[in-house]
Amino acid sequence: MNTSVATLPIERSTAAAPQSPPQSSQPTDYSRLRVVPARYPWRTAGTVFALLVIALVAESVFTNERWGWGVFAQWFFDEAVLVGLGRTLLLTVLAGVLGFSIGTLLALARVSRSPLLSGLSFSYVWLFRSIPPIVLLLLINNLGYLYETITVGVPLTGWTWFSYPTTQLLGPFAAAVIGLTLNQSAYAAEIIRGGILSVDQGQLEAAAALGLSRSRQAFRIVLPQAMRSILPNGFNAIIGLAKGTSVVYILALPELFYTIQIIYRRNLEVIPLLMVATVWYLVILTVLTLVQQRIERHYSRGALRNVPGSFFKRLKREQVQSAAPVVPIASGAPSWAAHRVSRGEVSVHGVTKHYGLLRVLDDVSLTVPAGAVTVILGPSGSGKSTLLRSINHLERVDRGFIAVDGELIGYRQQGDTLYELAETEVLHRRVDVGMVFQNFNLFPHLTVLENLVEAPIAVRGLKREEAEAQARELLARVGLADKAASYPRQLSGGQQQRVAIARALALKPKVLLFDEPTSALDPELVGEVLDVIKELARSGTTLVIVTHEIGFAREVADTVVFMESGRILESGSPEQVFSAPRHPRTAAFLDKVL
Numbered sequence: 001m002n003t004s005v006a007t008l009p010i011e012r013s014t015a016a017a018p019q020s021p022p023q024s025s026q027p028t029d030y031s032r033l034r035v036v037p038a039r040y041p042w043r044t045a046g047t048v049f050a051l052l053v054i055a056l057v058a059e060s061v062f063t064n065e066r067w068g069w070g071v072f073a074q075w076f077f078d079e080a081v082l083v084g085l086g087r088t089l090l091l092t093v094l095a096g097v098l099g100f101s102i103g104t105l106l107a108l109a110r111v112s113r114s115p116l117l118s119g120l121s122f123s124y125v126w127l128f129r130s131i132p133p134i135v136l137l138l139l140i141n142n143l144g145y146l147y148e149t150i151t152v153g154v155p156l157t158g159w160t161w162f163s164y165p166t167t168q169l170l171g172p173f174a175a176a177v178i179g180l181t182l183n184q185s186a187y188a189a190e191i192i193r194g195g196i197l198s199v200d201q202g203q204l205e206a207a208a209a210l211g212l213s214r215s216r217q218a219f220r221i222v223l224p225q226a227m228r229s230i231l232p233n234g235f236n237a238i239i240g241l242a243k244g245t246s247v248v249y250i251l252a253l254p255e256l257f258y259t260i261q262i263i264y265r266r267n268l269e270v271i272p273l274l275m276v277a278t279v280w281y282l283v284i285l286t287v288l289t290l291v292q293q294r295i296e297r298h299y300s301r302g303a304l305r306n307v308p309g310s311f312f313k314r315l316k317r318e319q320v321q322s323a324a325p326v327v328p329i330a331s332g333a334p335s336w337a338a339h340r341v342s343r344g345e346v347s348v349h350g351v352t353k354h355y356g357l358l359r360v361l362d363d364v365s366l367t368v369p370a371g372a373v374t375v376i377l378g379p380s381g382s383g384k385s386t387l388l389r390s391i392n393h394l395e396r397v398d399r400g401f402i403a404v405d406g407e408l409i410g411y412r413q414q415g416d417t418l419y420e421l422a423e424t425e426v427l428h429r430r431v432d433v434g435m436v437f438q439n440f441n442l443f444p445h446l447t448v449l450e451n452l453v454e455a456p457i458a459v460r461g462l463k464r465e466e467a468e469a470q471a472r473e474l475l476a477r478v479g480l481a482d483k484a485a486s487y488p489r490q491l492s493g494g495q496q497q498r499v500a501i502a503r504a505l506a507l508k509p510k511v512l513l514f515d516e517p518t519s520a521l522d523p524e525l526v527g528e529v530l531d532v533i534k535e536l537a538r539s540g541t542t543l544v545i546v547t548h549e550i551g552f553a554r555e556v557a558d559t560v561v562f563m564e565s566g567r568i569l570e571s572g573s574p575e576q577v578f579s580a581p582r583h584p585r586t587a588a589f590l591d592k593v594l
Contacts, residue, residue, distance in 0.1 A: 515546050
């Protein structure tokens with residue numbers, strides 16, 4: 001009885017329950033769904049606390065009559081105050097622009113290979129960072145006591161082009177600009193030098209391998225990347241300069257703070273007038289901060305996957321854009337005919353290279369026929385990468401020489417004499433030897449398309465339209481046509497390496513060097529890079545490849561070279577080297593890796 005009573009309501013409830021609608025086989029349209037952001041109670045509490053503090057401070061400041069807001073309003077836009085403000089801004093702009101311009105040159109001189117330039121730059125920075133600004137201003141203002149005239153001409157000849165009395169040429173304003181500039185440039189030089197040193201050495205090597213000149217390497221590749229490190233400290237220095245212009249009061253030059261001092265000494269309204277100066281300095285700081293944020297967003301485009309928006313943009317949640325369609329690596333065999341070369345023989349003759357007491361290359365001789373694929377194998381530290389880098393003269397050899405199609409890399413031959421080329425000439429010859437690095441070494445501040453067109457425009461002299469058309473064609477051939485506007489950090493490792501291959505091909509080199517092109521990749525990304533190299537191997541391009549991919553080497557190589565301790569121990573066809581190695585060390589190595 002009890003059992004039947006207990007089961008009956010359950011059965012009725014089941015019968016009365018509505019049936020669930022059948023699951024739809026159509027895909028869900030996620031764009032129609034509303035997104036509810038997660039709630040963060042502690043963040044909300046922190047926001048309420050911050051608003052409470054702001055309200056208390058505002059109430060204390062604006063309700064206390066002793067702040068003298070009426071006097072503040074009277075003087076805030078006074079003509080004398082605005083003239084002083086204008087002079088402060090002018091001093092800041094002139095000293096900032098001149099200081100950072102001179103500081104850039106000093107930083108480049110400091111990191112240059114010239115010991116004289118580096119020493120001169122160091123001495124300048126040491127001197128003008130040591131002298132207090134107020135002392136420096138007084139020295140310059142009294143320069144007429146030491147030198148009655150300023151003369152420009154040829155020393156020790158009596159030839160004079162310009163001569164003028166020092167006291168008439170250097171008034172208080174000119175002395176202030178010069179003094180602030182000298183002080184600012186010394187600090188700017190160290191800020192910029194720190195930024196330069198923060199750029200990876202591989203970036204310089206990649207730029208040099210593309211044949212870019214030293215000046216273009218500095219101003220197009222290094223300094224733009226260094227800006228992310230330079231900007232915060234640089235704007236701190238500029239903001240400090242804007243406030244530090246008050247030191248020119250020592251020259252009786254009426255900038256903002258000196259003007260305020262003159263006024264409150266007359267009317268004794270010290271606090272309201274100090275607030276006038278404070279608020280104007282806050283305005284200057286706010287404008288400089290906004291400029292800094294905008295410039296930082298510009299230079300973060302290639303350094304960050306997601307570029308941070310402005311403060312107001314971050315307040316508004318943006319919808320996530322749909323992912324771009326994935327383009328396959330290749331449909332069928334891509335055509336490399338446009339980049340095929342009929343020559344490209346590499347001859348290495350008796351090359352020796354030392355790092356200190358360590359001999360990394362020991363009398364190496366090797367011939368790579370034009371259009372052939374040569375794979376170099378060997379244990380770590382055997383000299384493989386050093387030999388590769390010596391072929392395009394990224395490493396200068398101690399003895400021997402290397403030629404491409406009979407033309408020496410790094411030297412000019414006259415009879416039986418070799419003359420080492422200047423760096424500009426080496427850069428010019430190096431463009432025929434492309435290189436793909438182990439760690440990609442793409443320029444992170446440039447888009448994929450800009451990475452490909454930089455060298456053809458600067459080195460080959462192509463017009464931008466022609467260079468971009470060629471670059472887009474190359475990107476299509478490596479399956480990355482839709483990534484032209486992306487930055488390297490937004491790509492996977494395999495995609496970055498394919499871009500690096502396309503960048504090297506953009507110069508249409510006779511020889512292409514690969515320094516362990518897959519060692520920095522995840523195993524699942526290795527195949528897509530090897531597929532591109534295989535297509536290049538079938539195109540007739542001369543390839544020299546350092547790799548640990550034995551199966552790949554067996555498939556694509558015409559010649560396999562085995563190195564150890566800086567020497568070539570064995571060289572032969574893949575069948576001979578892998579199936580019947582002649583040298584016991586080669587056999588021992590292959591036993592471990594096969």
